[in-house]
Amino acid sequence: MEFQPEDWTALAISLKVAVVAVIFSLPVGIAVSWLLARKEFPGKTLLNGLVHLPLILPPVVTGYLLLIAFGRKGFLGAFLDNAFGLVFSFRWTGAALAAAVMGFPLMVRAIRLSIEAVDQRLEDAAATLGASRLSIFFTVTLPLALPGIVTGAILAFAKAIGEFGATITFVSAIPGETETLASAIYAYTQVPGGDAGAARLTLLAILISFAALIASEALARRTAKRIGSAA
């Protein structure tokens, strides 16, 4: 079996899409998780529902909604294009957006749970020692929620690597631009004699998944050790 240049291209796009999706959604995910875990406000149920929507909707529907909103003619897409020159439709950035949206509920679930598990009495103790709300968040809450944040990021990364439905609906599968591992495998299966290609990419996908799994285990162990087993 010999890997073809297109295989590496698809792999590179998948990795790029997943990494960018996680990097940009993580701060938002942490903020939303904190809101859901620690605050009571009108519309909390709505926000919670909105966050979880991509988990329940058929991915094709999510992709189609993204197309409507972020397409060149979409209300958000047109605005972002005009204001920042940021284009999502049929670009790898669109694939990253789709991956971020699809992974968001998984990320928020993990992070929210870990923030809820942080002992609020420690936050009180920090307040008596002079820390403001914001300082408490960065010096106590965030470090103690780190294992959950790592888990959330890895879940979102895995989801981004595997995401197919929303991506192909929103940005199609343009080789060299938006064709990820998953859509490339699908493309191979649609042509006669594509089995070898599909097998090669499947092997790559399995390797990446394993690597991510092992990395997450090691990372989780290290952060758990760092914050002390008492936490």
Place this chain on the structure above:
Amino acid sequence: MLDVAVSHRQGNFKLHAAFTIESGLTALIGPSGSGKTTLANIVAGLVRPDEGEIKFGATSWLDTGKGLWVPPHKRNIGYVFQEGRLFPQMTVRQNLTYARRFKKVPANEKRDADLIDLLGIRHLLDRRPDKLSGGEKSRVAIGRALFSAPDLLIMDEPLSALDPARKAEIFPHLEYIRDETGIPVLYVSHLMEEVARLATNVIAIENGKIIASGNPAEVLGSQATLPATIPAGSFLQARIEEIFADEGLMKANSAAGTLYLRMADAEVGDTVRVHIPATEITLTRQVPEQISALNRLSGRVETIRSEGGETEIIINCGGERILSRITSRSAEAMALQPGVEIFLLFKAVAIGRQGLFHRHG
């Protein structure tokens, strides 16, 4: 120094309290569920009361009438919690210096080093809290609060998680704070032992209301002013005269007479505070001989007060007034009257050092 007048409702529980604390260590005592921790949290700013005012010196921390509320991080307090609440992700050193990230505490390396040595935590500086024993955690928690150079120190049953040996290890540090740092302390407790040993002032609280406040002898000297769960007792000052190390006893002189005390961390010449729980005293009208109780004082009955089946008797022993509580049946059988001469028998009692650091007492 600290003036508090607040009311607060939490579910069915109503707290309505007004008090003032001055320098020294003010013990806030009461049974569990009486609202003492809530009150401490209100002073700290961790609980925002429905109504009231809190003033520390000239600074207002709370004035619900004016809509004023100073958040906890701007009150410059130190709070030693019941469970320590050390940050698990930080080393002991990072815990100690945590407040310095936010407060401007004038650098004084000598003072910091002295405090670390005093608390005996130098060898722990690079450890994390999960590698500390209960007593060590307590000492670090005290250190962390003191490192923030607070204007007011709040301690919520800081010894409750510790066994007697570890408690004994912490007591001197609390006495040091009271006598040497000049920081006023609000000390929440439900244990007589701690209050008797440490308090310069006592506030007793029950069901969200303050039922008594004043100096320890006054408040702790009568069951009428104490929560039912806290036994009344008397205080004597005594000077250590002799130490019998092999017997584990110390001989001390007080105005009431000679006392034999269980060995404690004190030296000949120290003035100690002796606490005698009212129910620990046996009374007799005959001259007692060959009895096991080591302490034997004599005095005259001053007042007698009966309530239910219990009788409180105040006995004047050489000018010191000692409270005893016996059953009314015994009181009648002994035909006790004011002016009657009587002997008091009790076992060697727990002591608290007083004035060992030569400031108070």
